[in-house]
Amino acid sequence: MDGITFITGNLNKANFLAEHLGISLKHQKLDLDEIQSLDPHTVVEHKVRQAYSILQKPVLVEDAGLVFTAMGKLPGTFVKWFLEEIGCDGLVRLADSLSERTAVGRVCYGLYDGSTLHFFEGEMHGRIAEKVGHGEQGFGFDSIFMNDGFDTTRSQMTVEEYVRTSYRTPAIKKLRSFLEQLEAHKS
Secondary structure, eight states: OOSOEEEOSOHHHHHHHHHHHTSOOEEEOOOOOOOOOSOHHHHHHHHHHHHHHHHOSOEEEEEEEEEEGGGTTOEETTHHHHHHHHHHHHHHHHHHTSSOOEEEEEEEEEEEOSSOEEEEEEEEEEEEOSSOOOOSSOOTTTTTEEETTOSSOGGGSOHHHHHHHOSHHHHHHHHHHHHHHHHHHHO
């Protein structure tokens, strides 16, 4: 699938994906509708089809979510809005009010060529920190998420730890494998 455009306005996401996918990847910011659904597949499918209808070429979109186990599926796909409204400090205060701090980070990529949609997912398990951890890694909720087995937030990890424990890493490996298989079938 030649000429894939990653739809994001977040340069950190674009750089992480390109580096770990191991290919040159164009990215473009598009103002897409953010539909309301706790199902990441529904959100990704809407975004990817809308992006394709605008660009008329293969597109890749991402949706990331954060679930506080004690809150069911919330904030989930709405975490972007929680971060914009109350920030990481507000999410920590929210976790303070819950019976437990366990959390799951999930990411879903959708690749669409105008006829076929493919999903690539990953997740990471951990807990919400008791305070925001100021470090050099990451973005989004990385300053409050502590992966299982770690006593620091993702933002405070080494680059190696960050990549190894990222929910994006397994999703990107699945995407890379898929793209390699497509390329092999062309030959």
